[in-house]
Amino acid sequence: QKEVEQDxxxxxxxxxxxxxxxxxxxxxxxxxxxxxxxxxxxxxxLLMYTYSSGNKEDGRFTAQVDKSSKxxxxxxxxxxxxDSATYLCAGGYNKLIFGAGxxxxxxx
Amino acid sequence: NAGVTQxxxxxxxxxxxxxxxxxxxxxxxxxxxWYRQDPGMGLRLIYYSASExxxxxxxxxxxxxxxxLNKREFSLRLESAAPSQTSVYFCASSGxxxxxxxxxxxxxxxxxx
Numbered sequence: 001q002k003e004v005e006q007d008x009x010x011x012x013x014x015x016x017x018x019x020x021x022x023x024x025x026x027x028x029x030x031x032x033x034x035x036x037x038x039x040x041x042x043x044x045x046l047l048m049y050t051y052s053s054g055n056k057e058d059g060r061f062t063a064q065v066d067k068s069s070k071x072x073x074x075x076x077x078x079x080x081x082x083d084s085a086t087y088l089c090a091g092g093y094n095k096l097i098f099g100a101g102x103x104x105x106x107x108x
Numbered sequence: 109n110a111g112v113t114q115x116x117x118x119x120x121x122x123x124x125x126x127x128x129x130x131x132x133x134x135x136x137x138x139x140x141x142w143y144r145q146d147p148g149m150g151l152r153l154i155y156y157s158a159s160e161x162x163x164x165x166x167x168x169x170x171x172x173x174x175x176x177l178n179k180r181e182f183s184l185r186l187e188s189a190a191p192s193q194t195s196v197y198f199c200a201s202s203g204x205x206x207x208x209x210x211x212x213x214x215x216x217x218x219x220x221x
Contacts, residue, residue: 008148032208043112043198043212044151051208088150095166096210100150 003027006089006099015108019076023089023099026070030091033065035074038086038101047087048074079106110134112213114199120219121189129184129197129216137203140182141166141210142174144195151198157182189220 006023013019021035032051036044048063050056056063064073072089086101115130133140138159143151143166153166157176171193173185182201186193196217200210 004150006150034209036212041215043214046209046211049209090151092208095153095156096208098151100148 001026002099003097004089004091004099006102008100008102010103010105012105012107013079015079015081015106017079017106019074019079019083019104019106021074021076021087021089021102021104023072023091024070025072025091025097027091027093027097028067028070029093030067030097031093032091033063033072034090034096035061035063035072036088036090036098037083038088040085044088079104081106081108112199112201112211114197114213114216116216117214118217120221121186122221123190125189126185126187127189127218128186129199129218130181131183131199131213132181133199133201133211134180135201135203135211136179137201137211138179139202139207140176141200141202142172142182142184143198143200144168144193145198145215146195154184154197186218189218191220194218194220 035048038044053067060077062075088101089099090096112133141156142154155174160179199213202210
């Protein structure tokens, strides 16, 4: 079993939809969590960083961590075609462990 | 600020050939990392360097060596390339106030035939 599990998708939504991306993790020692966005043939770009449990909001993006259920979520409001990318979740305590990524397509 | 840069962008090797992937960062970060990314596998850590002068193995170190040349530069060497090392390689760095946040380079696409 991978330490961080993520549904690979693809997830296809219409422009303007609310997108929910989710991951589960198995290591209860994880203290910090991140979401990266990766456009095709580019390097991952840090989107959100969360330390321990709770919510963090940045513009149209909200990251949630529930340590009791070992669940990590990213919500995208008013999704745009430019949000079409692969989204990688990651958790760690001294090293980052990544999920395999979820491909998101937002169509006009 | 270029961030994290990697060279080359693309490389094709024959089995048994060797090569070095170069990485440099201009963010004055202490820690640097090498990952490989394969379809369905996500990013897997090959080696990392927590600070200048130290290196440690990650999840998939076999077949690779690294050198932390100075604070800015961290290179990855394939001594005898194998088809299983066909992948996209990413370098990352972290440090400063946001000590856990890793910033990635654009990647090197390596094909071993």
